[in-house]
Amino acid sequence: MKRIVSILLVGLILIQTSDISFDDIIKVQNLYEHASYHKKQYGDSFWQFLSEHYGNKTSQHQNEHKEHKNLPLKHVQDGLHINASFTTYACNFNLQSIISLDTNPGFFYQESYTSHKKISIFQPPRFA
Template structure:
């Protein structure tokens, strides 16, 4: 079951990264009909049709057909924001200087004000448990 979910989510990410939507799939019929129109009118093969509408020859192809706005995979989202992130790899070197141990003289001479060997019974642990 986990493999099925992993495969399903992987396919979902793939489809979303290719920007294929339900609208594009429903317009595949328009693509095939327009390709057939180009084959009948101009004698173009399917690959020439793809080159004229999606490839390098887009600028040379006249766009006065009524089916051009309904072709799939030609949508332009004006609300999308594509930001690029540049990763730079810099080498950082840290020089760790080993400093010599400095012996600090002992200057704390605390002595109890009264030295009783026996403490008060309040501060002794309980005798019976």
């Protein structure tokens, strides 16, 4: 049971980090249709198709078809926002600590709470 839950959680994390949305899942049909078009028109294999649309040849092939906007994973997410604050005013704090060297060697701890009936559980151990 632990193994199944861990596999499901790893799968969920991988899907979320790869930024696949529900809209991309719907556009898989467009991917298949466009790949079929490339196979009929140009004789491209599926791997060549992926290279032209998602790989090294993307910049060369991008403007040839208007259907490229409908392919999955072609959206840009700019959901990362970083709040940065900059201060230009330099604050200099001069802290002077006062160290008291007065020690009272005659100080002994006195118990602040006393009870007439002390419970034996909370007493220090007694040595016989």
